[in-house]
Amino acid sequence: DGGITQSPKYLFRKEGQNVTLSCEQNLNHDAMYWYRQDPGQGLRLIYYSQIVNDFQKGDIAEGYSVSREKKESFPLTVTSAQKNPTAFYLCASSIDRSGGFNQPQHFGDGTRLSIL
């Protein structure tokens, strides 16, 4: 079945460490997104990518980095510059961005990141 796979489900990070969250999709979607979800808040966009080798900053990109070397993969690195990384991270994809975001996004099951 097609879908989005995020790994790991849980991740612990020591202060000063960079960590990378994986996101893979086999839906043949062009657009991919990373969101951060904190308790009591809506999803906030970190980065998005419309096409391979291209990506754009979202609202809260500071302290994060991404790459899009393959259509199916959009890994997120949480760097040591991100001072409050504890959160639930969601990856999503959509067919493309023609007409804007006017198409449903499909989500992975998320990665919960905690600081030790």
Place this chain on the structure above:
Amino acid sequence: EDKVVQSPLSLVVHEGDTVTLNCSYEVTNFRSLLWYKQEKKAPTFLFMLTSSGIEKKSGRLSSILDKKELFSILNITATQTGDSAIYLCAVDSNYQLIWGAGTKLIIKP
């Protein structure tokens, strides 16, 4: 600044009750409004609304959009314990989704 506000933030009802969740918005360039259901993990898509007054329906769930008053409602009739979840509303504005904080719905047996 674009914003999406959902109410109530949380709601506890008994099985069989009908609930109405609200989503109001103020955005610069409205394109569509989307509802998602999140049960601990991945949000799953429920509805996309683009036109006022046209109800979208899926089983016991229905939703409608009012573009004049800038809000949408999500109705769930004959609620079941499996409806317990966070319901998220998002508005597509200027090629970006603006998300509400969600309504946490708890259905007691």
